[in-house]
Amino acid sequence: MLIFNMKKTKDWLVQAPILATAGAGAPYINGGDVKNTGIELALTWNDHIGKFNYNVGVNGAYNKNEVGNIPTEDGIIHGSINMLYDNSEEFYRAQNGYAIGYFWGYKTDGLFQNEQEIADWKTAKTEYFKQLRTVSALTDAHRMLMPVCSSARATAPSSSALGAPSAVPP
Numbered sequence: 247m248l249i250f251n252m253k254k255t256k257d258w259l260v261q262a263p264i265l266a267t268a269g270a271g272a273p274y275i276n277g278g279d280v281k282n283t284g285i286e287l288a289l290t291w292n293d294h295i296g297k298f299n300y301n302v303g304v305n306g307a308y309n310k311n312e313v314g315n316i317p318t319e320d321g322i323i324h325g326s327i328n329m330l331y332d333n334s335e336e337f338y339r340a341q342n343g344y345a346i347g348y349f350w351g352y353k354t355d356g357l358f359q360n361e362q363e364i365a366d367w368k369t370a371k372t373e374y375f376k377q378l379r380t381v382s383a384l385t386d387a388h389r390m391l392m393p394v395c396s397s398a399r400a401t402a403p404s405s406s407a408l409g410a411p412s413a414v415p416p
Contacts, residue, residue: 249286255279256315263318277317280346284309313340325350349392 257276264272288305316323325336325347340346358364 247286247288250284251286251309252281252283254281260316260318260323275317277315278313278323278340279315280311280313282309282311311346313344313346314342316340316342344391350389351392352388352390 256279258278258280259274260277261272262275284307286305286307288303290301290303292299292301294300321342323340325338327336328334330337337349337351338347339350341348
């Protein structure tokens with residue numbers, strides 16, 4: 247079985263951006279849409295050997311979505327703060343032209359893979375977090391869309407990119 251899908255959902259209920267001095271929670275308004283596209287494939291084999299019946303199946307899917315028409319000044323629905331720990335910044339968001347709920351964080355040179363890498367970093371033998379060490383203050387310019395990949399170091403920025411504002415997303 248092969249299924250193609252494409253659906254556009256319009257008029258999300260999103261919280262309107264209001265000033266904190268309004269005195270009450272922000273109202274919900276219709277705004278924003280998301281376009282979902284994808285393909286799904288399922289293959290199944292049914293057979294029997296004597297009285298023994300069996301089936302073997304495999305399936306796979308690829309889905310993609312894109313957000314559009316968010317009615318805020320910056321075209322972004324910002325994620326919550328203080329979700330990971332007290333005073334933590336937003337780490338997910340929805341933005342026009344990007345996938346819904348993508349991760350938003352600071353650039354690093356990778357993830358620690360073992361205890362030795364942590365010990366080396368603490369003694370400054372290696373610099374996995376070069377950007378965090380070379381700037382005096384972190385700003386949104388140091389944040390970027392966090393790609394999803396199977397290798398922690400496959401997306402490490404080059405040293406020339408460190409300290410420079412990210413090109414994706416704006």
